[in-house]
Amino acid sequence: MAEEKPKLHRQAMCDRLAMEFQDDWIVNLGVGMPTLCSNYVDPTKDLIFHSENGVIGYGPLAPAGEEDRHLVNAGGQNVVPMPGMAIVHHADSFALIRGGMVDVTVMGAYEVAENGDFANWRIPNRKGGGIGGAMDLAACAKQVFIAMEHTTRDGKPRMLKRCALPITAPGVVTLVATDLGLFKITPDGFELREHAPGWNPEEIQELTEADLIIPSDLKEFRFRD
Amino acid sequence: MAEEKPKLHRQAMCDRLAMEFQDDWIVNLGVGMPTLCSNYVDPTKDLIFHSENGVIGYGPLAPAGEEDRHLVNAGGQNVVPMPGMAIVHHADSFALIRGGMVDVTVMGAYEVAENGDFANWRIPNRKGGGIGGAMDLAACAKQVFIAMEHTTRDGKPRMLKRCALPITAPGVVTLVATDLGLFKITPDGFELREHAPGWNPEEIQELTEADLIIPSDLKEFRFRD
Amino acid sequence: MKNKIYQTFDEAVADVADGSTFMSPGFSGVGVPRNLLAALHRQGASGLTGISNNCGTLDEKVDVGTLIEAGQVKKMYAAFTSPTHPSQISPFVRMYNEGTIDAETVPQGTLAERIRAAASGIGAFYTPASVGTELAEGKEHRKINGRTYVLEYPLHADYALIRAWRADEFGNLQFRLAQRNFNPIMAMAARVTVVEIEDEIVPVGELDPDKIHVPGVYVNRLVKIPPDGIFD
Amino acid sequence: MKNKIYQTFDEAVADVADGSTFMSPGFSGVGVPRNLLAALHRQGASGLTGISNNCGTLDEKVDVGTLIEAGQVKKMYAAFTSPTHPSQISPFVRMYNEGTIDAETVPQGTLAERIRAAASGIGAFYTPASVGTELAEGKEHRKINGRTYVLEYPLHADYALIRAWRADEFGNLQFRLAQRNFNPIMAMAARVTVVEIEDEIVPVGELDPDKIHVPGVYVNRLVKIPPDGIFD
Numbered sequence: 001m002a003e004e005k006p007k008l009h010r011q012a013m014c015d016r017l018a019m020e021f022q023d024d025w026i027v028n029l030g031v032g033m034p035t036l037c038s039n040y041v042d043p044t045k046d047l048i049f050h051s052e053n054g055v056i057g058y059g060p061l062a063p064a065g066e067e068d069r070h071l072v073n074a075g076g077q078n079v080v081p082m083p084g085m086a087i088v089h090h091a092d093s094f095a096l097i098r099g100g101m102v103d104v105t106v107m108g109a110y111e112v113a114e115n116g117d118f119a120n121w122r123i124p125n126r127k128g129g130g131i132g133g134a135m136d137l138a139a140c141a142k143q144v145f146i147a148m149e150h151t152t153r154d155g156k157p158r159m160l161k162r163c164a165l166p167i168t169a170p171g172v173v174t175l176v177a178t179d180l181g182l183f184k185i186t187p188d189g190f191e192l193r194e195h196a197p198g199w200n201p202e203e204i205q206e207l208t209e210a211d212l213i214i215p216s217d218l219k220e221f222r223f224r225d
Numbered sequence: 226m227a228e229e230k231p232k233l234h235r236q237a238m239c240d241r242l243a244m245e246f247q248d249d250w251i252v253n254l255g256v257g258m259p260t261l262c263s264n265y266v267d268p269t270k271d272l273i274f275h276s277e278n279g280v281i282g283y284g285p286l287a288p289a290g291e292e293d294r295h296l297v298n299a300g301g302q303n304v305v306p307m308p309g310m311a312i313v314h315h316a317d318s319f320a321l322i323r324g325g326m327v328d329v330t331v332m333g334a335y336e337v338a339e340n341g342d343f344a345n346w347r348i349p350n351r352k353g354g355g356i357g358g359a360m361d362l363a364a365c366a367k368q369v370f371i372a373m374e375h376t377t378r379d380g381k382p383r384m385l386k387r388c389a390l391p392i393t394a395p396g397v398v399t400l401v402a403t404d405l406g407l408f409k410i411t412p413d414g415f416e417l418r419e420h421a422p423g424w425n426p427e428e429i430q431e432l433t434e435a436d437l438i439i440p441s442d443l444k445e446f447r448f449r450d
Numbered sequence: 451m452k453n454k455i456y457q458t459f460d461e462a463v464a465d466v467a468d469g470s471t472f473m474s475p476g477f478s479g480v481g482v483p484r485n486l487l488a489a490l491h492r493q494g495a496s497g498l499t500g501i502s503n504n505c506g507t508l509d510e511k512v513d514v515g516t517l518i519e520a521g522q523v524k525k526m527y528a529a530f531t532s533p534t535h536p537s538q539i540s541p542f543v544r545m546y547n548e549g550t551i552d553a554e555t556v557p558q559g560t561l562a563e564r565i566r567a568a569a570s571g572i573g574a575f576y577t578p579a580s581v582g583t584e585l586a587e588g589k590e591h592r593k594i595n596g597r598t599y600v601l602e603y604p605l606h607a608d609y610a611l612i613r614a615w616r617a618d619e620f621g622n623l624q625f626r627l628a629q630r631n632f633n634p635i636m637a638m639a640a641r642v643t644v645v646e647i648e649d650e651i652v653p654v655g656e657l658d659p660d661k662i663h664v665p666g667v668y669v670n671r672l673v674k675i676p677p678d679g680i681f682d
Numbered sequence: 683m684k685n686k687i688y689q690t691f692d693e694a695v696a697d698v699a700d701g702s703t704f705m706s707p708g709f710s711g712v713g714v715p716r717n718l719l720a721a722l723h724r725q726g727a728s729g730l731t732g733i734s735n736n737c738g739t740l741d742e743k744v745d746v747g748t749l750i751e752a753g754q755v756k757k758m759y760a761a762f763t764s765p766t767h768p769s770q771i772s773p774f775v776r777m778y779n780e781g782t783i784d785a786e787t788v789p790q791g792t793l794a795e796r797i798r799a800a801a802s803g804i805g806a807f808y809t810p811a812s813v814g815t816e817l818a819e820g821k822e823h824r825k826i827n828g829r830t831y832v833l834e835y836p837l838h839a840d841y842a843l844i845r846a847w848r849a850d851e852f853g854n855l856q857f858r859l860a861q862r863n864f865n866p867i868m869a870m871a872a873r874v875t876v877v878e879i880e881d882e883i884v885p886v887g888e889l890d891p892d893k894i895h896v897p898g899v900y901v902n903r904l905v906k907i908p909p910d911g912i913f914d
Binding site: 563567570572573574577578592594595597625630659660661663 | 803806831
């Protein structure tokens with residue numbers, strides 16, 4: 001059974017997305033899995049981590065016992081200040097986001113569609129939503145990366161022709177890391193760029209609703225050195 | 226000749242307007258004559274002087290030799306800081322203005338009309354205008370006081386039925402001090418509240434285009450004690 | 451100078467009337483005016499409308515959820531009107547599903563900007579956030595320079611309950627790090643701004659005018675958190 | 683970390699192309715980036731559009747009027763497009779009357795808010811300023827909650843020339859007193875932000891993150907004003 005083969009770990013998925021970050025980028029990491037991106041450190045690149053609460057340039061998680069209760073990232077985790085950090089209020093923080101200063105936002109999702117739509121804020125038949133800053137970020141960041149499991153817990157595909165859930169923003173996703181590989185969103189749909197070790201394109205297609213484009217230079221998933 | 230009788234001095238006009246300021250008011254004084262209002266000090270009242278450049282709570286003019294070149298009021302005069310002063314940037318300074326925080330703005334004018342319109346930014350047949358922050362202040366301050374000479378240099382009235390010059394804001398002026406007296410703007414037009422010493426209502430009316438309301442409790446102009 | 455210093459949180463929120471709108475800042479539990487919220491809970495005003503990033507958490511701490519659970523709130527404007535995890539059923543979520551509280555879900559940046567618009571006398575503004583989503587349905591759209599925006603309106607409030615680090619007696623405020631979040635814009639947007647101070651209320655003149663996050667003209671009431679108050 | 687420190691003003695503005703839009707802050711002569719304006723004057727770019735509170739003063743100091751007088755500017759957005767006294771005939775006023783320069787008169791608060799809108803990704807906003815006046819003619823009006831507003835659009839720029847008091851090497855900026863004025867919002871609104879520093883450029887980490895007026899992410903180039911530069 002394909003489902004029983006080992007898949008990629010969350011940290012590997014986030015490492016892979018983080019490898020795409022470029023020097024001097026302003027990076028916003030969503031709550032949950034995306035925060036793992038900050039565990040990947042490329043010493044040749046300086047990144048500036050921005051959090052919705054107005055913290056610009058925070059550092060790694062604070063070691064136990066060294067937490068400053070006034071300094072948290074978007075997920076509420078205590079982080080340490082980096083030299084050069086600056087604080088702004090919430091309106092200015094989203095001025096920065098809407099102003100197009102964020103180079104990449106990495107978010108989790110329930111679904112991603114081949115047209116770049118994604119859904120991560122509302123479960124149907126349930127009132128309300130946990131939108132947070134996701135709509136502002138998704139609409140305004142220069143790139144939107146998604147980190148998510150390839151299928152739901154009961155094995156249904158999350159990589160779809162069209163989203164079934166209410167979307168967070170239309171047509172904005174550029175890159176998706178799942179536990180089965182790395183996918184670029186092209187004008188023609190999902191392109192499988194890298195596959196998880198032991199998984200061939202046909203097996204991945206089987207767990208994907210949308211048709212995958214399989215390029216001639218398809219590679220195996222790249223892990224941290 | 227009525228014109229040769231002594232009229233009120235500018236400082237007296239501004240003193241009179243300043244007497245109307247209430248405790249804890251946020252006061253914005255326009256460039257030129259209105260700045261004289263800050264020379265009237267009533268020790269029973271605390272006033273907060275706001276300037277368009279984001280200075281909230283400045284004090285008197287700086288004594289010669291003690292100027293801080295980074296601290297000026299809206300007229301570019303060096304002022305001294307008062308304890309409790311705070312600085313904001315220009316967008317926040319006008320957020321305060323538009324937000325309705327300014328209790329009174331005192332401005333000069335070319336013309337005031339009995340409907341509360343006034344004109345102080347543009348001379349006709351001349352391109353452009355010196356609007357500065359006057360339109361924002363006039364539209365948003367809780368009260369607009371005007372300090373101006375009663376007539377033009379060639380003796381034409383400035384207190385009109387309707388403004389001839391392009392207006393700064395419609396229907397906002399509440400109180401006018403001229404060199405002939407103090408005028409309240411009522412729903413029925415200008416009410417002469419106080420006349421300059423030696424000037425009777427008929428003489429003032431002669432130099433006023435609009436019809437003056439002369440109340441039964443008309444008083445002589447009040448000077449500082 | 452008017453005395454803005456109140457001795458107790460209860461006095462500072464005593465006049466909050468039934469049906470008032472209040473703003474409650476905080477993000478991930480930092481910068482939450484817990485002492486003032488506790489006092490408003492004790493005070494018991496009802497039919498309140500709340501404006502806050504979320505609708506209460508599941509920890510045992512006092513927050514906007516404390517008022518919600520007590521039935522004091524009839525409507526919330528918030529960026530989170532459902533739990534981030536389906537397992538987290540807060541009092542708000544239960545009441546919202548039962549229909550005993552109303553809510554409007556507002557994207558966080560739009561929430562912040564609507565508060566800032568209220569503070570700034572802006573009548574309405576166009577934002578690109580939420581375009582193409584369910585939250586933009588029924589809202590006025592406009593294409594400006596090739597991009598589509600939705601029209602959003604200011605969020606005013608009668609009261610802002612604020613948590614700051616330090617103040618002077620005039621009400622000039624300073625915040626520490628991520629404590630700042632929604633605090634300054636809410637302090638500037640409300641008709642009456644009530645502040646709980648963590649560190650110190652210093653005499654007027656002791657704060658550098660270049661280092662003030664909220665000018666004192668926006669602040670009406672100050673309460674120093676006593677040693678037995680809620681700090682975290 | 684990218685090096686943002688430039689040794690000369692000339693290098694810092696060398697790439698300003700003909701036809702660029704630039705922002706020039708300052709109010710009553712305070713916070714004017716005189717060294718950068720002087721360098722842009724030397725550099726000679728033409729066909730520029732300027733965004734500034736005024737269009738140059740009559741003192742002998744370098745300001746936006748220096749570029750205007752040199753014929754480098756084709757259009758100004760400003761709150762003052764005529765002298766405050768009829769006797770003050772600046773080069774701008776002469777050229778404007780002659781029709782050799784174009785201008786748009788913008789109420790000062792609207793000017794600030796349009797710059798802030800550009801910095802904030804706001805597509806347009808409604809302001810009450812100018813309603814009922816000549817400056818609102820032809821603009822879209824809207825009644826919101828009984829009050830009439832006009833619609834105003836953001837003002838973007840290619841370059842902001844900024845005068846600050848202190849910076850760190852990452853570009854975090856601090857201003858002194860009334861020097862702040864338009865500087866922060868212009869620094870945040872432009873594509874490229876170039877800053878002249880009066881006091882000091884300190885190593886990264888020396889500025890308190892709570893006491894920064896413009897985060898360094900907005901700043902591209904820093905030049906310390908040399909002892910023989912223009913300070914006042």
